Amino acid sequence: MKTVIIYYTFGGATKREAERLAKELNAQLYRVKETHNRSLLGAFIPGGLWAMRRKSVSIQPLSVDLNAYDQIIIGCPVWAGYPAPAFNAIVQRLPNGKRIELFLCSGGGGSQKSESGTKALIEKKGCTVASYRDIHTGVKPGKMKE
Template identity: 60%
Template sequence: MKTAVVYYTFGGSTKREAERLAGELGADICRVSEVKNRNLLTSFIPGSFQAMKQKATPIRPLSLDLLAYERLIIGCPLWANYPAPAFNSIVKLLPPGKEVEVFICSGSGDSSKSEPKTKELISRQGCRVVSYRDVKTNTPPGKIKE
């Protein structure tokens, strides 16, 4: 099954999990970046508020065509109990009718507070969540070293 892992990372831990998954599944991988560069401060303010409001922030064009994949796996960090804003931007690009797998990386390993709303967002896009998984990371907040 042709699979793509599409993810956003700020600190690098979601990147590690996305690369692990893509390697295991032989999937293509696509890192999403926001148009506006964030630092640690702007990830907390306004990033956390954008996350809580499920706001989609502008992202750069994806490096792959999501229509070409039968299986889409999307991942991102948890900010203020909600997926980081770039997640919402990815969801808007999902071709309706796709089955979607979600993984959320967080310090707590618990995104249950926003899980129903995240699933609802994806179903409003005309897609179906077939799996949802929390990944507990031990990454202290900080920006990825490029």
């Protein structure tokens, strides 16, 4: 099965997990970046609020053709209990009918309260959620050095 891992990271933890998974599955890896260079403060305000409201954010144009893959794995950090806003931007770009696996990286609080709503968003796009994983990274909020 042709698989792509598409992920957003702010602090680097989701990137590490995505890279590990890409090696394990021999999958293509693609990092989504926001258009705006977000600060740590900007991650909390308004980022956390936008996450809770399932608001999307402007991202750099995707240079990957998601249509070319049978399976799409999406990785994203948890902000305020919800996937970070870049997740919503990824979901908007999902082609119809794909098999989706999700992994959400949180400091430790998990994403239980938003899980069913997150799955519903993907199903609304005509895709199937094949798996959902909460990863507790133990990483404190911080911005990754590029």
